[in-house]
Amino acid sequence: MTAARRRLIVWVLRGAALAVLLVLLVGWNSSRSGGLVVLEQWLYHPVPLIAAAVALTVASLIVGMEFRTKLSQIGCAAGLMALVFGGLPIAGFAYIADQDRWSERRPGSGHPDRVLVVTDVAFSIDPVWRVELVSGTGWSARHWYLGTWDTENSDFVRVDWSGPEQITVTRQEGNTVFDVRPDGSLGEPREEARPPQR
Numbered sequence: 001m002t003a004a005r006r007r008l009i010v011w012v013l014r015g016a017a018l019a020v021l022l023v024l025l026v027g028w029n030s031s032r033s034g035g036l037v038v039l040e041q042w043l044y045h046p047v048p049l050i051a052a053a054v055a056l057t058v059a060s061l062i063v064g065m066e067f068r069t070k071l072s073q074i075g076c077a078a079g080l081m082a083l084v085f086g087g088l089p090i091a092g093f094a095y096i097a098d099q100d101r102w103s104e105r106r107p108g109s110g111h112p113d114r115v116l117v118v119t120d121v122a123f124s125i126d127p128v129w130r131v132e133l134v135s136g137t138g139w140s141a142r143h144w145y146l147g148t149w150d151t152e153n154s155d156f157v158r159v160d161w162s163g164p165e166q167i168t169v170t171r172q173e174g175n176t177v178f179d180v181r182p183d184g185s186l187g188e189p190r191e192e193a194r195p196p197q198r
Contacts, residue, residue: 006063013060017053024049033145034185037134040143058083110164113137114184118159127151131159133167135184144186146178 027043030036062080108114115134122128131146146169149156155172162168162177167186169176179187 010060010064013056013063017056017060020049020053020056024053034142036139037141037143038139055083106161108161108164108180114180116159116161116167117143121148122150129156129159131169133178133180133184133186135180142184144184146186146189147176 023043024046027040027045027049030039031044103117103119106116106118108116113136117132117134119130119132120127121130128148128150130148133144133146135142135144146159146167157170157172159167159169165180167178167180169178175192176189177192178189181187
């Protein structure tokens, strides 16, 4: 392989690694409150995308080197084998662990385009509830983050629509109320004391 061709391949691989990181950045931005749901679902997969960027970068470094001796070629092959056979199971396990275990969707009364989504995002047996409001449909659907609560270290009880434009997170110590604006976004949360139990 000529030096010019090797340099071209190196820069193509590094450009591809940068493109993968840019895709991840767009997905991460969409995963934040107010982001587009479709872009988050398609582009926000940190484990496989970071693994791909690392693999492309390592490949560009290897292509850029010259392995003239037999010892350097054997060392390179051993390093690649360790990277492949060690990295793939770790990436696969992390990707499977990243999948949500359970999800419930509750449409708002009078607003079928507004859905309260409660998802168990825990890695362990004890559930950790992520609560979001999805407003809109199709490409324009956006998600608004209400919070994440685990069952062991918080007083979270449940979350419900308490009106056509209002969501209430019920906790043992009090309630957090979110108003839904006309554009489907969330207003600032406000705390309300729970009425005394009889």
